[in-house]
Amino acid sequence: MDENNGHDDVLVIGAGMAGIEASLRLALAGRHVHLVEESPCFGGSVIRFEDIYPNMDCATCMIAPLQQDLLQNASIDLLTLSRVEKVSGNAGKFKVRVKKKASYVSAETCIGCGMCFEACPVSLDNDFEEGMAQRKAIYVPAAGALPNVPSIDTDNCLRFKGEECNACIEACMFEAIVMDDKDEVLDLDVAAILVATGYGLMDLKPMKRFGYGKVPDVLSSVAFARLYASNGPTEGELKLRSGDAPSSVAVVQCVGREETGYCSAVCCLNSLKFAHYVDHKLPDAAVHVLHTDMCVPGKTHQRFRDKMVEHGADLVFATDVKVGKGSPGVKIAYKDGAGKAAELKVDMVVLAPAFVPSEGSKELADILGVPLDGTGFFAQGGNGGGPVSTAKEGIYVAGCATGPKGISQVVMEADMAVAAILTGTDGGVS
Amino acid sequence: MTSSDAKADSQGFRPRVVGFLCNWCSYAGADLAGTSRLDVPAAISPIRVMCSSRVDPVLIMTALMRGADGVLVTGCHPGDCHYDKGNYFARRRFALTDQILTSLGLEPERVRLSWVSASEGPRYAEVVNEFIEEIRELGPNPMRTNRSL
Amino acid sequence: MARRIGFFICECGPNIGENVDIDAVLNAVEDMDDVVLAARFGLMCSGPGKDFLKANIKTEKLTHLVVAACSPKQHELTFMEVCEDSGINPFLFQLTNIREQVAWVTKDKEEATEKTIRLAKAAIRRVRYHDPLSKTALAVNADVLVIGGGVAGMAAALRLASPERRVHLVERSSSLGGRVVAQGPIYPTMASGGEMATAMVDLVEGNDWIVVHRYSEVSVVVGFFGNFEVVVTGELEDGGTLETKVNVGAGVVATGAEVLEGKPLEDLGHGSIDGVVSSAELEAMLADGSIGGKGGKAPKSVAFVQCVGRDEVGYCSEICCMNSAKQARLLLEAAKGAKVHILYRDLCVPGRDQQAFLEGAVKAGANLVRTTSVEVGGSKGGITVSHSLGDGKAEKLMVDMVVLSPAMVPPTGTEGMAEMLNVELDPSGFLLEAHAKLEPMAAGIDGIYLAGSASGPRSVSDSIVQAEACAGRVLSSLIPGRTIEPEIRVSHILETLCTGCQTCLEVCCYGAIVYDPMKNVSHINAAICRGCGNCVAACPSNAISLYHFTYKQLYQEIVEAIR
Numbered sequence A: 001m002d003e004n005n006g007h008d009d010v011l012v013i014g015a016g017m018a019g020i021e022a023s024l025r026l027a028l029a030g031r032h033v034h035l036v037e038e039s040p041c042f043g044g045s046v047i048r049f050e051d052i053y054p055n056m057d058c059a060t061c062m063i064a065p066l067q068q069d070l071l072q073n074a075s076i077d078l079l080t081l082s083r084v085e086k087v088s089g090n091a092g093k094f095k096v097r098v099k100k101k102a103s104y105v106s107a108e109t110c111i112g113c114g115m116c117f118e119a120c121p122v123s124l125d126n127d128f129e130e131g132m133a134q135r136k137a138i139y140v141p142a143a144g145a146l147p148n149v150p151s152i153d154t155d156n157c158l159r160f161k162g163e164e165c166n167a168c169i170e171a172c173m174f175e176a177i178v179m180d181d182k183d184e185v186l187d188l189d190v191a192a193i194l195v196a197t198g199y200g201l202m203d204l205k206p207m208k209r210f211g212y213g214k215v216p217d218v219l220s221s222v223a224f225a226r227l228y229a230s231n232g233p234t235e236g237e238l239k240l241r242s243g244d245a246p247s248s249v250a251v252v253q254c255v256g257r258e259e260t261g262y263c264s265a266v267c268c269l270n271s272l273k274f275a276h277y278v279d280h281k282l283p284d285a286a287v288h289v290l291h292t293d294m295c296v297p298g299k300t301h302q303r304f305r306d307k308m309v310e311h312g313a314d315l316v317f318a319t320d321v322k323v324g325k326g327s328p329g330v331k332i333a334y335k336d337g338a339g340k341a342a343e344l345k346v347d348m349v350v351l352a353p354a355f356v357p358s359e360g361s362k363e364l365a366d367i368l369g370v371p372l373d374g375t376g377f378f379a380q381g382g383n384g385g386g387p388v389s390t391a392k393e394g395i396y397v398a399g400c401a402t403g404p405k406g407i408s409q410v411v412m413e414a415d416m417a418v419a420a421i422l423t424g425t426d427g428g429v430s
Numbered sequence B: 001m002t003s004s005d006a007k008a009d010s011q012g013f014r015p016r017v018v019g020f021l022c023n024w025c026s027y028a029g030a031d032l033a034g035t036s037r038l039d040v041p042a043a044i045s046p047i048r049v050m051c052s053s054r055v056d057p058v059l060i061m062t063a064l065m066r067g068a069d070g071v072l073v074t075g076c077h078p079g080d081c082h083y084d085k086g087n088y089f090a091r092r093r094f095a096l097t098d099q100i101l102t103s104l105g106l107e108p109e110r111v112r113l114s115w116v117s118a119s120e121g122p123r124y125a126e127v128v129n130e131f132i133e134e135i136r137e138l139g140p141n142p143m144r145t146n147r148s149l
Numbered sequence C: 001m002a003r004r005i006g007f008f009i010c011e012c013g014p015n016i017g018e019n020v021d022i023d024a025v026l027n028a029v030e031d032m033d034d035v036v037l038a039a040r041f042g043l044m045c046s047g048p049g050k051d052f053l054k055a056n057i058k059t060e061k062l063t064h065l066v067v068a069a070c071s072p073k074q075h076e077l078t079f080m081e082v083c084e085d086s087g088i089n090p091f092l093f094q095l096t097n098i099r100e101q102v103a104w105v106t107k108d109k110e111e112a113t114e115k116t117i118r119l120a121k122a123a124i125r126r127v128r129y130h131d132p133l134s135k136t137a138l139a140v141n142a143d144v145l146v147i148g149g150g151v152a153g154m155a156a157a158l159r160l161a162s163p164e165r166r167v168h169l170v171e172r173s174s175s176l177g178g179r180v181v182a183q184g185p186i187y188p189t190m191a192s193g194g195e196m197a198t199a200m201v202d203l204v205e206g207n208d209w210i211v212v213h214r215y216s217e218v219s220v221v222v223g224f225f226g227n228f229e230v231v232v233t234g235e236l237e238d239g240g241t242l243e244t245k246v247n248v249g250a251g252v253v254a255t256g257a258e259v260l261e262g263k264p265l266e267d268l269g270h271g272s273i274d275g276v277v278s279s280a281e282l283e284a285m286l287a288d289g290s291i292g293g294k295g296g297k298a299p300k301s302v303a304f305v306q307c308v309g310r311d312e313v314g315y316c317s318e319i320c321c322m323n324s325a326k327q328a329r330l331l332l333e334a335a336k337g338a339k340v341h342i343l344y345r346d347l348c349v350p351g352r353d354q355q356a357f358l359e360g361a362v363k364a365g366a367n368l369v370r371t372t373s374v375e376v377g378g379s380k381g382g383i384t385v386s387h388s389l390g391d392g393k394a395e396k397l398m399v400d401m402v403v404l405s406p407a408m409v410p411p412t413g414t415e416g417m418a419e420m421l422n423v424e425l426d427p428s429g430f431l432l433e434a435h436a437k438l439e440p441m442a443a444g445i446d447g448i449y450l451a452g453s454a455s456g457p458r459s460v461s462d463s464i465v466q467a468e469a470c471a472g473r474v475l476s477s478l479i480p481g482r483t484i485e486p487e488i489r490v491s492h493i494l495e496t497l498c499t500g501c502q503t504c505l506e507v508c509c510y511g512a513i514v515y516d517p518m519k520n521v522s523h524i525n526a527a528i529c530r531g532c533g534n535c536v537a538a539c540p541s542n543a544i545s546l547y548h549f550t551y552k553q554l555y556q557e558i559v560e561a562i563r
């Protein structure tokens, strides 16, 4: 497929929805793509959700064919456990240094059987599951995560702590574990760079009023999404810490909106989706959605809201929300539409934290020499270009790296960046 | 969960079930059951089709006439079909299959349509287990004698 | 030529090797018809494994290959490549999945072995009936049709037009620019919409590779991705029409949206009470300077009423909250100290920048009022607006002007457009996307794309993003001088069996089937068919067959699968 001998290769940073879409499209057009992803698996945030609004598509089903295409595409080098370290040069001829962390498992020989992690004696909380499940020091983040090749977490592996352990090496029949694997440095020449590093979620702990980390059964949105997922820690059962099913759940929106000063665009819809989750798995449980504005923009989302209400979601206008221990359960104090104090007692509370810039945005922006905006997301539209351009020619940005948005908009921006890269000019009219 | 389901039970019954799995969701779900090392009864023989809509009454009847004790068709959840609406058509055709079965004096329960997504490894295992259990209760396909055809 | 089938089973180390009695499997299949070799290997997908396959294909002169190993999702392509490298058509191969779907899910070795034998035999019997299939390469026309000359249509045209790619831009009105060309400042940048759109019009008109058809509509579109035939019908000055035929490879629909009119507005005094205007009318007054600007008048007190017609249409129009914030700002600039109330239900300001823009309006003096119902009445001193607050209490406002924010609705002619293009409409009456998440810029028909408000209300910036996304899709798949390779495993109709009942036409979601009234048979266009097999199941005459999933092939699988 490579027709231009590497002179017009593209570097894509971040392999979430935006990075995947752009890479596949660029490869289709005959470009060679280096796709740099810092985590051990690719797919970004969406691989943690089972269903997505507004049509309740299964995210795994939706993204799996794209992931497979990508893994089998000879024009795309997927570099997991990798980060961009240095960038110099200009549009058309950037020099990029990528550091690929050693995984200690050979992707060529590993067949993904999982024997090694069964053998590993070290267990720790799995971040991918928001700590609700355990993983080993040699691990894949979740069943079905791709590429299906484990890696060793050197912070926790006994060998890297100077202790004696050969458990995984002995368990692997394929001699796929390479303890002398080394970090690799790759120097790439690329014509264009696309930043698709996505978002993070606001840290809930400092916002004491929401009780996160203190009150039991107060969960983050992602944790709740994992509870619902068939490949998650409970195989899809919605459970309280006690192991019982909740008989009532409240979803609290706009958590952190005051702090960030913007609306995160997907939380209302996402919270309605959670109401559907509860309705689907626990039809007798009550669901309350505490919102300020119910933001359901566009031609389809209001219908989605109406459907959720039909299915029993109780939409509650609430400001000044405070979450505390109930006895039993969780108690929520808030002000209702008339400004009067009100209270709600439920078994479980799900908090929808605001989107924030992904960790490392600042560092990456500095490496690339492009600015962030006041909110800390990558600044758009510099250089007289459109929403996917940055202040630097040849460097583009797409998806939640520039702010909160849903998957459709993420995909459109990715394709817009593809258009700009393929025509060699910055995106659009400001 | 029965662990020796492909072996004959006390009445000497070894159920044989054909599973038509759509390529995009259900086949991936069945693979995930494997990656997660779940128990799936060996009585099921998976056959991959691109979409559940390819599975017409003729194929299902063929399997039953040849002696299958049951036919399981799995496709993407409504709305998730890789070909837009294939699974809706599959569902519609199922009503027809039901009628044919009844008119032939076969229990409609011998044929089942289920939705299994790519992340639903556990669900796939559960659906197959339940179905095989049901087939066990129904006993052998009365048309089985034709199997030597 | 006699078939010579090679059967290979992969041990996958202990994964299959320890859970399945490989020798028993080899014994069970080696005497089957046409099987000339049954062999095992430790790790078939490895380099040595592939070499092992290749060597055996050569020495045994194999014509067909069956591999029992892992999921086709893992290594089907790997082994198809081995076939190709060894001169076997890759479709004369079958992979049967005995790892994920046997060895890993079956505890009892005896059962696993038995199931493996069933699946192996099914694959072997199936492969005997495989047909060699090959890729076809279709030459494409890289030109593009764009329908609608608003900002979305112009953005797509400008991105796509090049010396190798002509763009036909069809606009039904007298001039390009759409809604934005007549607009004043646009949120969130407050740059002049009129100036921006005019600059785009100039670029389009100065572009040698864009052919603009004004006063024109598209009357016919037939064909498929890469090869559409289009008729553009233009109105002539003498009242006659001119038909122009153009050939393109793809089409972008950018026909925009219109503003709701009628009852929901009339109920709030539009057309009967002086000073009650729609946001579009205010937009025009702000743009032409009759309000604000030098010498323009400016109302001292204004009430914006949001969500007009929202219940009737059933959706939130996405742009109106922001637009009212913008218009409020402009009115407050025109008349310092004016009283401006925005009566809203939910504030819809999604995304990074929008809330800050809204807060800007509040800082400038706009008063946001959350309300549940609004009534408008005329009176001597102005207009009365009564509305209820969250606590159920009613409040009355007296204002000079009421601005209604009506819903955005699909433009007239959308139904006809949908029918012509074979594209579906969504419940709101806009053109429907192929996939709400993965293909929000594409219609369900390959090669037809959707840009701007044509598929739902959108801001200028989002309209342009979507238009550019359409361009990205076209630029990456429809490349001048390159061919496209349609799906190989497609369906085809046996004319001798087809009775012309056209049942199949109704079930195909892609419009791949056409009926030929002359011959009274239907025909599948292999360039459009995606190979789902839906039509096969629908045909009452068994006239349709899906390559690689033919009845015969599946039958062979079934027979062995239930032994």
Ligand SMILES: Cc1cc2nc3c(=O)[nH]c(=O)nc-3n(C[C@H](O)[C@H](O)[C@H](O)COP(=O)(O)OP(=O)(O)OC[C@H]3O[C@@H](n4cnc5c(N)ncnc54)[C@H](O)[C@@H]3O)c2cc1C
Pocket: A013, A014, A015, A016, A017, A018, A019, A036, A037, A038, A039, A042, A043, A044, A045, A046, A049, A051, A052, A053, A054, A082, A083, A084, A196, A197, A198, A199, A201, A221, A222, A225, A266, A270, A273, A358, A359, A360, A361, A364, A398, A399, A400, A401, A405, A406, A407, A408, A410, C437
């Ligand atoms: C709880 C929840 C539910 C949601 N549900 C829905 C829904 O139902 N429907 C919907 O449309 N949207 C939903 N969303 C929004 C959706 O998740 C986003 O729109 C989408 O995932 C964004 O894709 P992205 O590619 O921009 O970013 P991401 O998915 O965040 O991907 C970014 C990738 O970049 C990698 N990365 C980050 N920094 C670096 C770096 N410096 N170097 C290398 N790699 C890096 C990350 O590891 C990640 O893989 C939901 C969001 C949340 C929080």
Ligand SMILES: Cc1cc2nc3c(=O)[nH]c(=O)nc-3n(C[C@H](O)[C@H](O)[C@H](O)COP(=O)(O)OP(=O)(O)OC[C@H]3O[C@@H](n4cnc5c(N)ncnc54)[C@H](O)[C@@H]3O)c2cc1C
Pocket: C147, C148, C149, C150, C151, C152, C153, C170, C171, C172, C173, C175, C176, C177, C178, C179, C180, C183, C185, C186, C187, C188, C216, C217, C218, C254, C255, C256, C257, C258, C259, C279, C280, C281, C283, C319, C323, C326, C411, C413, C417, C451, C452, C453, C454, C458, C459, C460, C461, C463
């Ligand atoms: C009052 C008001 C204020 C607004 N203010 C803002 C703002 O401040 N900021 C902002 O971002 N957005 C604003 N918008 C939204 C903005 O107008 C739209 O985003 C924009 O017009 C969308 O552009 P478009 O090209 O999709 O459609 P349009 O501008 O509607 O253009 C569509 C074009 O297609 C042509 N057409 C239609 N049907 C056919 C056919 N069958 N054949 C050929 N041609 C056809 C039409 O004649 C028209 O020229 C506002 C909207 C309104 C109503």
Ligand code: SF4
Pocket: A119, A120, A121, A122, A136, A137, A138, A152, A156, A157, A158, A159, A160, A165, A166, A167, A168, A169
């Ligand atoms: S060496 Fe031991 S601790 Fe480290 S990953 Fe392997 S098994 Fe786990």
Ligand code: SF4
Pocket: A105, A109, A110, A111, A112, A113, A114, A115, A116, A117, A149, A150, A171, A172, A173, A174, A175, A176, A177
């Ligand atoms: S490293 Fe070895 S044991 Fe671990 S998954 Fe890969 S092949 Fe299996």
Ligand code: SF4
Pocket: A297, C306, C307, C308, C310, C315, C316, C317, C318, C319, C320, C321, C322, C346, C347, C348, C405
């Ligand atoms: S954007 Fe605002 S005014 Fe418009 S329909 Fe939505 S909520 Fe109502």
Ligand code: SF4
Pocket: C493, C497, C498, C499, C500, C501, C502, C503, C504, C505, C521, C522, C538, C539, C540, C541, C542, C543, C544
């Ligand atoms: S359904 Fe069958 S018989 Fe009817 S038109 Fe189509 S191919 Fe011909």
Ligand code: SF4
Pocket: C490, C491, C507, C508, C509, C510, C511, C512, C513, C524, C528, C529, C530, C531, C532, C533, C534, C535, C536, C546
């Ligand atoms: S196989 Fe599917 S896409 Fe092809 S013609 Fe039949 S119904 Fe249409």
Ligand code: FES
Pocket: B022, B023, B024, B025, B026, B050, B051, B052, B053, B074, B075, B076, B080, B081, B082, B083, B086, B087
């Ligand atoms: S592709 Fe799974 S049901 Fe159609």
